[in-house]
Amino acid sequence: MVLSLAPLLGLLLLQAAPVAGRPTSTIRGVVEVRLDLPSASARPSVNEMGAPARHDTPDRRRSVVYFETAPQGAFEDHDRPHAAMDQKNESFVPYVLPIAIGTTVDFPNRDRTFHNVFSLSKPQRFDLGRYAAGRSKAVRFDRPGVVRVFCDIHSHMNAFILVFAHRFFAATDENGAYRIDNVPPGTYNLAVWTDGRVRGVKSVRVGDDGGIVTQDFVVE
């Protein structure tokens, strides 16, 4: 299984053009993660004069479901939306943030302490420097791929931003449910990504009559 989305996102295949006026569908389902994904921990605080402050642990079971192949026209969105990744109780929230190219992500600091958000990932290298609670800095993501996000001060803080060249993706909620709306008729490869890896790909057919298509995944 591939380790990174970058090759997939850079080689999206085009499907047949949707016919204007045709109804669109919704693909929804549940991703059941059966993997044992231990929470990421800080390095052992061997040098500290006491126990470090407790912090939240990210939900590493959150997944992203996305089209490996997108309909023609999917790349023509000109929206420049905003998304947010909070720094809260020494954790990035959400742990996984899927966005479309051109999205600007805000990184508000909702902690009492400083954070220093940065990434060394090829699709988007950035370093926001240290800033205090109540402040926010933003980064615009213009290239597709997987961006690993860290805090320079707190080694246990890490997160993923998945930058897609189209809009057909969704993150799972706390129950593992996802939903991708406005899908034109066609047959698509639907992939599920969990904790740094593509865990499965399924072919999904969306008919001409609209409605809802259900596709579940089990990640083992």
Place this chain on the structure above:
Amino acid sequence: MAEDAKTTGFHVRVGGEASGTVAGEDRGFFNDTAYRRNALQLFRASLLGELQAGPHAALLGELRTENLERPQLYGLYLRLRPLPKRAIDLQVGRIPPVFGAFARRRYGQDNPLIGTPLGYQYLTTVRADAVPANADEMLARRGGGWLTRYSIGSQRFDAGLPVIESLRWDTGVELRVGEEPVEWSVALTRGSLGNPRLGDDNGGKQVATRLAWYPLPGLRLGGSFARGEYLDDTVRALLPTPGHYRQQAFGADVEYSWSRVLLRSEAIVGRWQMWPGGTPRIEAPLSFRSAFLEGRYRAAPGLTLAARVDRLDFGHITGSEGTQTWDAPVTRVEAAVGYAVQRHVQVKASYQYNWRNAGLVHRQGFVIGQVLLWF
């Protein structure tokens, strides 16, 4: 990020760091450590472990090897938190230093430069197992702390003590109360700042305490004090006045960060009580003053620039040929550039220059390279 493994009732965390440092020959021994190794020509690997046993107790340790010699346990202690919701911790064993701030930084990762501040590394001419017969003998050793010998006590040539030994931890018990914005720690240990001990060599105890205050986000102010016996029983037994020979120090530290800039400074003043000896007598305690200021700038993702100005100065004593500082004051400047190839792999290059007015070599500069890996 540490590797995480959960077992029933226990939580194990493991981390590690390895660094390789290269530089030209240090003819003046400016960068020798108490282990008689050159800190600029060193391979160091350490494994850090924490075994958490429920909310009240954890066992922490660090296993380290230098230049691939037999690994040793540099730290091993039990951390107890009697009330899980209250920030009161008790640490017992070979515990991290309470005094100052630098000694608790991670050795490579938290040091934006490559060299170590003088107060935490430079070897003075004070020995724990030997003392000079008089002021003249003390003054004759100025600038030779890397390898010195006195006529009373051990006759072996050996390294002197640094003001604070940052690589070796002391053995005892420590209480920490509170967390940001105010935290206080106090420790009772067997050794002294310059000579932390696993076993006791003089029956004396060191008291060290530190108060840290975080008045604003990004600003930390700290104050420290330590006092402990440093002279070992073998040499005390040879002195006509065995008495108490203590090292005492006060420290102040500040750290301020904003955006891409991080500034740190520490100042240490203190003294070693020394046997006065014969004529000419050492009339005053051997005082020392150390201060450094360092800054780091994150110039681009993964790229850091850093610099440090550092000074270690000593008090005066009078010998047959006049009054001088009892050891040769040292000044050090260093500038470094660091680049994170990956998150867990850093390369650094720096230039360090040292001055002093005694010793084998009075001035020397070094071009230094370092590769650092951590997990």
